[in-house]
């Protein structure tokens with residue numbers, strides 16, 4: 001009798017890359033009725049995500065700009081002997 005120690009799991013050289021399936025022309029390209037990341041996409045969800053990324057970047061930069069602007073104003077006032 002023959003008992004394979006590896007439970008018939010293929011050797012690592014034969015392992016699939018993620019993009020073997022997660023690609024538009026991957027090995028699961030003809031299957032339907034499910035969402036496969038990397039193969040399928042939703043334009044609106046993508047847009048919403050990028051708007052969130054852009055909004056975060058613009059918000060952070062705006063906040064930084066305002067802080068720098070008001071810091072300079074505060075320092076100028078202090079050097080003139082004015083109140084904080």
Ligand code: HEC
Nearest residue numbers: 015016017018019020021022026027028031034035036037
């Ligand atoms: C043999 C094909 C195949 C390979 C290789 C593969 N995937 Fe997937 N993957 C799928 C399928 C099919 C689904 C969708 C499963 C579902 O929707 O139930 C999926 C779903 C996912 C998801 C979405 C989460 C989920 O549970 O649905 C992620 C993240 C993911 N795969 C990452 C990876 C990564 C990282 C690798 C490589 C290490 C990889 N996949 C390799 C077929 C594959």
